[in-house]
Amino acid sequence: MVLTASTMLALGTKAPDFYLPEVISGKTISLSTFADQKALLVMFICRHCPFVKHIQEELTKLGQDYFTSDLGIVAISANDAQKYPDDAPDSLKELATTLGWQFPLCYDETQATAKAYTAACTPDFFVFDGDRQLVYRGQLDDSRPSNGKPVTGADLRAAIDAVLAGKPVTTEQKPSIGCNIKWKSGNEPSYFG
Secondary structure, eight states, rough: EEEEOOOEEEEEOOOOOOOBBBTTTOOOGGGGGGGTTEEEEEEEEESOOOOHHHHHHHHHHHHHTTTTTTTTEEEEOOOOOOTTTTGSSSHHHHHHHHHOOOOOOHHHHHHHHHTTTOOOEEEEEEEOOHHHHBBEOSOOOOOOOOOOOOOHHHHHHHHHHHHTTTOOOOOOOOOOOOOEOOOTTTTOGGGGG
């Protein structure tokens, strides 16, 4: 495990489009899937990472709490499934089904979407406003698997609630910390130098 922080993509960046298969239905999910939503949360996650396991119940709660709101949510896994079979589509389908996720979980086999978002770790969170401009990127909250702090989703929820209320999101944002995305050999993004 390599401890990695978010790249902290520039606020105001337009959401890159994507066309990815959803692991349960097989349907293609894209930005247009969420065209009617006032805000969009894009989460890069995986199944095997201890940092994601630590917060997966909170991700379930997020999906439940915002299900009837004007927030679109999509989770994306981009890990190399050949080397990390827990992150293969069938395993991801089992995870989403077991946890009862009410948002699509997609698999980014080419890793192109992860690169477009400059995703670096799992978990990595991005919140976009109605114009699909980035207003938040960073951590779920201050909890980590080993620090004993409760998982509340406080930072992410504050950003989502501000967008939904038409209020500005604070620019004081902390990077997410987690396992590095498991890039396919030779596919490592240039933003890691």
